[in-house]
Amino acid sequence: MESSPLLSIVERLMRQPTAPFHEHAVRAEVLAILTGFPNLRTELDSFGNVIAHYRLGDGPVSCVLVAHMDHPAYVGDTFLGGVPQSYLATGHPVRSFGQYGMWDLPPFELQDGCIYSRACDDLVGCAVMLSMLEVLTKSSANAAVTVLFTRAEEVGLLGAVHAARTGLIPAATPVISLETSSERPPAEMHKGVIVRVGDKTTVFDSELVAGLVTLAQAETIPFQRCLMPGGTCEATAFQLYGYKAVGLCVALGNYHNCTPSGVIGPEYVSLADAEAMLSLCIAAARQGIRGDSHQKALRERLESSLLEKSSQYKHLL
Numbered sequence: 058m059e060s061s062p063l064l065s066i067v068e069r070l071m072r073q074p075t076a077p078f079h080e081h082a083v084r085a086e087v088l089a090i091l092t093g094f095p096n097l098r099t100e101l102d103s104f105g106n107v108i109a110h111y112r113l114g115d116g117p118v119s120c121v122l123v124a125h126m127d128h129p130a131y132v133g134d135t136f137l138g139g140v141p142q143s144y145l146a147t148g149h150p151v152r153s154f155g156q157y158g159m160w161d162l163p164p165f166e167l168q169d170g171c172i173y174s175r176a177c178d179d180l181v182g183c184a185v186m187l188s189m190l191e192v193l194t195k196s197s198a199n200a201a202v203t204v205l206f207t208r209a210e211e212v213g214l215l216g217a218v219h220a221a222r223t224g225l226i227p228a229a230t231p232v233i234s235l236e237t238s239s240e241r242p243p244a245e246m247h248k249g250v251i252v253r254v255g256d257k258t259t260v261f262d263s264e265l266v267a268g269l270v271t272l273a274q275a276e277t278i279p280f281q282r283c284l285m286p287g288g289t290c291e292a293t294a295f296q297l298y299g300y301k302a303v304g305l306c307v308a309l310g311n312y313h314n315c316t317p318s319g320v321i322g323p324e325y326v327s328l329a330d331a332e333a334m335l336s337l338c339i340a341a342a343r344q345g346i347r348g349d350s351h352q353k354a355l356r357e358r359l360e361s362s363l364l365e366k367s368s369q370y371k372h373l374l
């Protein structure tokens with residue numbers, strides 16, 4: 058597992074520093090990784106988000122995957138991103154990258170099946186999207202899928218809102234936000250990818266949730282189905298602009314580098330959970346998300362139950 062293709066992309070991204078509005082190093086690495094991929098077209102929008110379109114064959118675009126390239130950090134003397142004052146006041150050392158500074162923590166470590174980093178959120182999501190494109194490319198998959206790497210999520214979903222309001226993504230295409238999200242019950246780390254029914258502020262599209270659950274079951278991908286109210290993710294931004302949206306995430310330890318003991322520390326996620334997220338993204342890109350057929354089957358089952366039970370319990374009605 059240590060030599061998985063996902064892991065090598067995770068490491069390449071995590072070795073790049075990042076901060077809100079200062080995603081340039083990550084973005085350059087994203088573009089470097091995608092260079093030379095056939096059947097792939099990349100572009101930058103006017104906000105600096107990266108959009109990559111994979112297409113082989115003439116089928117419809119199955120979905121748009123979204124992840125953000127920034128992470129909470131100091132920009133000048135100001136800390137950008139959600140970290141409580143008590144943690145900032147601990148005076149944890151900061152490593153300078155010129156105009157911005159990140160907590161002085163290891164960029165990447167693998168220990169006991171977990172990835173530790175100063176910035177799992179959301180370089181894990183970005184790495185899963187890149188790894189999915191690599192798998193589709195290497196297998197010459199007959200598929201069409203778009204991925205969006207956004208800027209400045211940590212200061213209010215800015216890149217996602219920009220993409221949503223400029224209509225860059227066709228209105229009928231399902232949007233899936235990929236995130237790391239603070240581990241909260243009933244979600245458990247190492248128990249698989251989390252199909253997110255909502256976030257802190259929004260409930261997501263019921264058909265897309267059902268479609269992803271159906272896909273995970275069919276492909277025997279370990280998954281959990283949870284709300285994950287730790288934060289607001291980019292699916293909410295797209296949903297507010299009329300898109301059908303849903304989220305996938307992996308449980309995150311030390312959310313925004315805040316450890317339970319009150320000091321700054323590395324974030325961590327389970328590698329197996331990230332691999333499960335990758336498998337589900339590949340399945341969604343290849344097969345599309347068929348939530349409507351799940352809903353239809355459920356309705357038919359309940360309706361035939363109504364007819365059967367109405368006759369069985371006629372005397373009680």
Ligand SMILES: [Zn+2]
Nearest residue numbers: 178179236237
């Ligand atoms: Zn995030």
